[in-house]
Amino acid sequence: MIILLLLQCKKDNAVKKQALSVWIAGALIVAAALSRLLPHPYNFSPVAAIALLGGAAFRDRRLAFLLPLGALLLSDLCFALFTGTPGFYGWPQVMNYAAFLLIVLLGTRLLRHLRVKNVLLGSLSASLLFFLLSNLGVWLFTGGQAPYTHDGAGLIATYTLAIPFLGNTIIGDLFYCIVLFGGYALARYFIFRRREGMA
Numbered sequence: 001m002i003i004l005l006l007l008q009c010k011k012d013n014a015v016k017k018q019a020l021s022v023w024i025a026g027a028l029i030v031a032a033a034l035s036r037l038l039p040h041p042y043n044f045s046p047v048a049a050i051a052l053l054g055g056a057a058f059r060d061r062r063l064a065f066l067l068p069l070g071a072l073l074l075s076d077l078c079f080a081l082f083t084g085t086p087g088f089y090g091w092p093q094v095m096n097y098a099a100f101l102l103i104v105l106l107g108t109r110l111l112r113h114l115r116v117k118n119v120l121l122g123s124l125s126a127s128l129l130f131f132l133l134s135n136l137g138v139w140l141f142t143g144g145q146a147p148y149t150h151d152g153a154g155l156i157a158t159y160t161l162a163i164p165f166l167g168n169t170i171i172g173d174l175f176y177c178i179v180l181f182g183g184y185a186l187a188r189y190f191i192f193r194r195r196e197g198m199a
Contacts, residue, residue, distance in 0.1 A: 017192060018059065024187045025057035026067055028180050033071035037078055043168040047072065048126035049176035051100050053184060055107020056114060056122075065104050072100060095137025099130045114181065123177040127170045135162045 032046035054068030080087030103126045110122045139158040144150040147157040 020191060021057060021188060022063070024191070025053055025184055028183055028187075029053060029068055029071050030074070032176065032180055033068075033075040034078065036075045037083065041168050041172075043165045044172035044175070045169075046172075046176040046180070047100060048103050048123065048130060048169075048173040049180045051103035052107040052111060052119075052122050052126055052177060053180045055104040055109075056111035056181075057184065061108065064108055065101060068104055069097075069100070072097075091141035092134070092137040095133050095140070096130070099133035102129055102133070114185065119177050119181050120174070123173045124170065127166070127173045130173075131162065131166050131169060135159055138162075 029050050032050050035046055050068045050071060054064050058064035058067065076087035078087070079085045106122060106125060106129070110125070111118050135158050139148050139150075139155050142148045144154070146154075147161065148154050149157075
């Protein structure tokens with residue numbers, strides 16, 4: 001009987017820790033998504049870090065995809081309503097959202113174990129994935145006008161013209177991965193340590 005009670009307490013504590021972890025990750029994701037409204041250099045954005053943290057932090061795969069996607073949609077809606085920047089700008093954005101969802105999936109696979117090297121690898125992989133898919137969207141949906149002609153030369157030109165933006169993407173993704181994953185780890189450490197100290 002005592003063993004069963006101890007097991008139940010341990011299970012209850014694990015459930016509470018998981019629920020608290022969800023709240024911590026959710027708060028970080030929403031805050032990071034809204035930080036997109038602050039002035040920043042082109043392509044220096046928390047989007048990939050949001051997707052990776054969602055994939056890494058939530059065991060429930062529906063939540064892993066829906067919460068980061070909802071935060072991204074909310075920030076795009078805020079762009080549309082409160083700034084001069086369009087929040088929704090057509091078919092190329094569909095490819096951006098597709099890249100975002102694939103980065104969440106990357107987070108579920110690569111970041112099951114939160115280690116520094118995995119976060120760094122995830123950040124770089126997310127940058128390259130976004131670069132490839134977002135610029136494919138530009139090439140597919142800009143109407144075939146030069147230099148984005150719908151042929152091999154146009155595709156090469158699209159990626160070549162996007163290279164100057166790749167540096168900011170890599171630096172921004174790395175910066176926000178450090179901030180979000182570091183914040184997530186620190187918050188969990190201090191909150192759980194305090195709760196254990198009070199127990």
